[in-house]
Amino acid sequence: MSTSEPAADSILSLRGVTKRFGGLLAVDEVSFEVPKGQVFSLIGPNGAGKTTLFNCITGMYTPTAGDVILEGRNISGAKPHRTAQLGIARTFQNIRLFEYMTALDNVKVGCHVRMHAKLWDALFKTPFARREEAAVAEQAREQLRFVGIEQHADNYARNLAYGQQRRLEIARALATQPRLLLLDEPAAGFTPQEKVELMALVQKIIDRGITVFLIEHDMRVVMEVSQRIAVLDHGEKIAEGPPAEVRANRRVIEAYLGKSA
Amino acid sequence: MRGIRAYVREHARDPNFIAYAAMGIGALIFPAVVQFATGGNGDALVSLAADGGVYVLLAIGLNVVVGFAGLLDLGYAAFFAIGAYTYGMLASEQLISSPLHHAVHIPFWIALFIGLFVAAGAGALLGAPTLRLRGDYLAIVTLGFGEIVPRFFRNMRDWTSGVNGISALDPPSLPGWITGPWVNTSFGWVPNFKFLSFNATAWYVLIVILVTASVFGVNNLYRSRLGRAWMAVREDETAAAAMGVNTVSTKLLAFAIGASFSGFAGAFYGAKLSLVSPDNFTFIISITILSMVVLGGMGNVAGAMVGGLLLYWVLYYFLPNAPQQASGLATSIGMDWLNHAVPNGWPGIAEFINRLKFILFGLILVSIMLLRPQGLLPSRLRAQELHRGVHDEPVKTVA
Numbered sequence: 001m002s003t004s005e006p007a008a009d010s011i012l013s014l015r016g017v018t019k020r021f022g023g024l025l026a027v028d029e030v031s032f033e034v035p036k037g038q039v040f041s042l043i044g045p046n047g048a049g050k051t052t053l054f055n056c057i058t059g060m061y062t063p064t065a066g067d068v069i070l071e072g073r074n075i076s077g078a079k080p081h082r083t084a085q086l087g088i089a090r091t092f093q094n095i096r097l098f099e100y101m102t103a104l105d106n107v108k109v110g111c112h113v114r115m116h117a118k119l120w121d122a123l124f125k126t127p128f129a130r131r132e133e134a135a136v137a138e139q140a141r142e143q144l145r146f147v148g149i150e151q152h153a154d155n156y157a158r159n160l161a162y163g164q165q166r167r168l169e170i171a172r173a174l175a176t177q178p179r180l181l182l183l184d185e186p187a188a189g190f191t192p193q194e195k196v197e198l199m200a201l202v203q204k205i206i207d208r209g210i211t212v213f214l215i216e217h218d219m220r221v222v223m224e225v226s227q228r229i230a231v232l233d234h235g236e237k238i239a240e241g242p243p244a245e246v247r248a249n250r251r252v253i254e255a256y257l258g259k260s261a
Numbered sequence: 262m263r264g265i266r267a268y269v270r271e272h273a274r275d276p277n278f279i280a281y282a283a284m285g286i287g288a289l290i291f292p293a294v295v296q297f298a299t300g301g302n303g304d305a306l307v308s309l310a311a312d313g314g315v316y317v318l319l320a321i322g323l324n325v326v327v328g329f330a331g332l333l334d335l336g337y338a339a340f341f342a343i344g345a346y347t348y349g350m351l352a353s354e355q356l357i358s359s360p361l362h363h364a365v366h367i368p369f370w371i372a373l374f375i376g377l378f379v380a381a382g383a384g385a386l387l388g389a390p391t392l393r394l395r396g397d398y399l400a401i402v403t404l405g406f407g408e409i410v411p412r413f414f415r416n417m418r419d420w421t422s423g424v425n426g427i428s429a430l431d432p433p434s435l436p437g438w439i440t441g442p443w444v445n446t447s448f449g450w451v452p453n454f455k456f457l458s459f460n461a462t463a464w465y466v467l468i469v470i471l472v473t474a475s476v477f478g479v480n481n482l483y484r485s486r487l488g489r490a491w492m493a494v495r496e497d498e499t500a501a502a503a504m505g506v507n508t509v510s511t512k513l514l515a516f517a518i519g520a521s522f523s524g525f526a527g528a529f530y531g532a533k534l535s536l537v538s539p540d541n542f543t544f545i546i547s548i549t550i551l552s553m554v555v556l557g558g559m560g561n562v563a564g565a566m567v568g569g570l571l572l573y574w575v576l577y578y579f580l581p582n583a584p585q586q587a588s589g590l591a592t593s594i595g596m597d598w599l600n601h602a603v604p605n606g607w608p609g610i611a612e613f614i615n616r617l618k619f620i621l622f623g624l625i626l627v628s629i630m631l632l633r634p635q636g637l638l639p640s641r642l643r644a645q646e647l648h649r650g651v652h653d654e655p656v657k658t659v660a
Contacts, residue, residue, distance in 0.1 A: 113505025
């Protein structure tokens with residue numbers, strides 16, 4: 001499957017994306033293409049600018065320069081809720097659930113962007129609003145079932161175990177019906193067993209036709225699930241290619257282990 | 262019938278259901294009970310209760326902003342003022358002295374909704390510059406707004422009569438009204454009925470209807486897409502945005518809808534009092550309403566209503582009557598000497614209590630908050646929040 005050429009059919013392309021915070025250059029003219037229907041991973045040492053890049057893609061930050069193109073549409077500088085509407089969903093490195101809402105309600109918030117009830121419908125509970133609410137409740141349960149935490153639907157998000165919280169975040173992101181799912185270190189803090197389960201879940205997500213864009217530190221996970229990997233160091237892309245190629249790349253090894261004298 | 266019975270059985274242990282049922286039944290029988298207990302002289306009490314309904318309405322509205330969306334608003338009385346002044350200008354002779362030179366007399370039933378929309382517009386207007394602010398900073402801006410609005414009305418002398426306020430507002434009228442034993446007459450039909458100050462029961466019925474309608478509306482909103490978006494913004498604005506919630510419009514709607522209830526309340530209040538003056542909408546009103554919401558249970562509609570009723574009762578019935586009650590009590594237990602003032606010494610029990618009024622008020626507030634920090638009738642959520650540690654803390658810092 002994987003080739004060293006960028007796939008012709010890409011869902012997301014970055015063209016010279018740069019993000020500068022005052023004097024700090026967090027992301028420096030990064031370009032790459034995320035092929036449709038695969039797992040694309042972004043790796044790099046701590047502080048390399050990976051999450052900043054995610055924030056630029058999802059509209060949390062506006063890139064200082066460069067373009068973010070989602071399926072041919074330039075979305076650089078679009079607001080986060082707009083990028084969600086256009087089909088990008090994400091999870092967060094440090095879990096950001098709605099802690100004092102039930103797991104089910106968390107996922108229902110994810111459904112928000114695909115709902116159409118207007119203020120009027122909500123205020124008077126019109127038949128349309130009732131039908132939509134019922135459908136959303138069913139969809140939300142379906143997502144919880146998909147990630148395997150359906151039995152916790154009525155628990156507060158904050159009362160779930162750590163691994164379940166990570167799963168809930170994924171369920172919530174999936175509820176926005178994305179075409180591109182950005183996972184920010186989903187395996188952080190996982191046991192080896194949980195990592196195996198996570199990889200299976202990522203595969204299930206791919207099978208649904210959703211492209212997965214992954215930031216991850218755990219090399220076993222990255223090498224196993226991804227078809228293509230880009231490496232970031234000090235905000236700069238230093239390598240890109242299929243796992244085997246990246247693993248052998250001299251600059252990548254240097255970035256992680258330091259230059260040999 | 263069976264449906265109702267099953268519903269009651271299912272909810273019999275739900276504190277919210279009990280509160281709603283108690284308030285509903287209480288509201289229905291209150292005028293009759295009062296008239297019976299006072300031998301037909303209960304109009305003053307019924308009228309007082311109708312004013313209490315205004316505060317309940319205000320508490321419901323502020324709960325949307327503070328409780329649902331988590332936006333601390335210290336200037337809520339501003340919207341109350343806007344509702345009242347809207348009705349004042351649209352239903353009195355006031356505008357003759359304005360550059361319009363024409364009095365406007367819009368029927369109350371229409372003006373009520375104009376007041377609602379004007380207040381909602383003002384809510385959105387205040388919301389717009391505060392969108393980037395959170396927590397304390399937002400509170401300060403709303404505080405400023407709450408101070409500006411009454412001052413604005415005071416200074417627009419041509420339109421509002423300045424410090425004197427607008428008086429002689431049109432009373433609402435209906436084609437007819439039923440009277441009966443509850444106002445100490447026999448059953449009868451009054452054609453061309455006008456809501457005047459001595460028709461306490463009519464005002465009471467009107468505010469009960471307004472509150473009931475608001476409760477249904479606001480509960481529907483709470484359980485809707487919008488209600489969830491409000492909670493999501495309150496919990497984590499960034500995550501909400503990433504999930505596709507437009508935080509700008511969500512927050513603006515919270516401000517606008519919250520304000521619209523006080524637009525309702527303001528129009529009713531102005532019409533009932535037949536007077537709107539800038540002194541009726543001071544900072545203390547904003548704080549009182551906020552206390553009602555916090556005390557009752559933030560984020561819970563029934564809680565805000567209970568808090569509103571309780572604080573209103575304390576402030577406008579219990580405390581004003583306390584000196585007299587204390588004096589009566591002293592006499593009846595044979596300690597009449599407590600009532601005799603000593604020059605430069607003991608002021609008499611009534612005056613003593615009168616001087617202590619606000620200390621008592623403070624004590625009541627503090628003790629309720631100490632005994633029930635989550636409010637009298639908390640939302641399920643808030644109850645959890647205040648019992649941190651009882652439940653397992655998720656291990657979030659591992660990453």
